[in-house]
Amino acid sequence: MASSSVSTDRAFAPVSSKEFLPPVDLGDVLITDLLEICNSERADKVMAGERIRFALVPLVKFWAGRTAAAVTRQSCEAYGKWRSRADGTVRRELGVLRASINHAHAEGRLSRKLVIHLPARPEPKERWLSKNEAARLLIAARQAPRARSYLPLFILIGLHTGARKSSITALRWDQIDLVAGLIDWQPQGRKRTKKRRPRIRIPRKLLGHLRRARLRAPSATYVIHENGSPIFDPKKSFAAACDLAGLSDVSPHVLRHTRATWGMQAGAKTWELSGFLGMTEQTLVEIYGHHHPDFQREAAELY
Structure with missing residues (x-):
């Protein structure tokens, strides 16, 4: 070159x-x-x-x-x-x-922009976890020698909120109100981007796990941590837990797919679920709409 x-x-x-x-x-x-x-x-x-x-x-x-x-x-x-x-x-x-x-x-350093030619956007993956698979993954995470101190909580937050990996690993305790039961995914002072980071109500089943985690480490800054040090990418420990659980083609982002899929299967209102997940209602319907019990019901019964 x-x-x-x-x-x-x-x-x-x-x-x-x-x-x-x-x-x-x-x-x-x-x-x-x-x-x-x-x-x-x-x-x-x-x-x-x-x-x-x-x-x-x-x-x-x-x-x-x-x-x-x-x-x-x-x-x-x-x-x-x-x-x-x-x-x-x-x-x-x-x-x-x-x-x-x-x-x-x-910043005024270049005279003009450039067109960057990107490959076509890949089709969204359909992989999501069944309730049985999610349980196996949690059991495997709790058996991990080192990662069991943080990986189960990471998985629980992902399954219950559908947040992106980067949002979960960057989550600080000052973004969580354990009394009101709220999480603000937008950190204070962080510039808003196209990635929607909403304020959400903490699911009841997750709230207990978060309260116990706070009691175990009252001085920790980050929610996902190991002895106080943040874990910004649990990729290896997550992959190891998937192997132990016998799960293939599963990445941390599958937790987001899983939460969206479970929500649609339960018949959630699309405008409310999209706001909870921090995605547009159009995106939610386009990718996960076929999981909803009312999917094309009227159209299918027209004759």
Whole structure:
């Protein structure tokens, strides 16, 4: 891969100083510098900061030495072939590249934006857990030598609220009102993004687990923790519990699918369930509507 001797001093001096400098052309800035700046300025301010850092490793390796002008449909497609990963993974990683370029433009460092060509959005997965599978997963989590201190609670929160993994692992006790029985998924001071983070009522069965967890660790800051240290990605321990429970094709996000599916199967009002899950009613109906007992009932009985 060809390297570049482009100097980026003029473009990125504002990172370490407040001196105003005019925006530069796409051919005058290295992609790796854009990625570094976005990571340093945004990763700690967004809920998906950890995902950004993971994406940086392959992005930096592939785009090293190239300027932003090298980002084309052909080079984006070449990145996908080079990664040899699922379209969803490539799409997320190129999304980080797009965010880095947009951030530089919004901050006045780039003269214009770029179109990042992403793979098609994959079809939503249908995998969800039956009640029996969920019970087996919880039993396995409680048997884990180290993870049993936090993994069962992580799973319970996921099953009862349908929250995303990043929201659960970032959840702090100051976001929970155990008296009123409420969780505010939007942390104080955190900028709102397109990911809806509602304030919800804590399900009765979950409230008892949260109260006991608080009593066990009254000084903890994060709800999901190990001896006070937050666990931001229980991926390995979750996968181990799935193996022990004999479950395949199950990731933490399946807990969200499960909560949405169970809610629809129980005949929940779609506007109320969508608000609880932090998704649009249209998305809820499109993906999970066929699980509702009233799904196409009138249409099916027209004749």
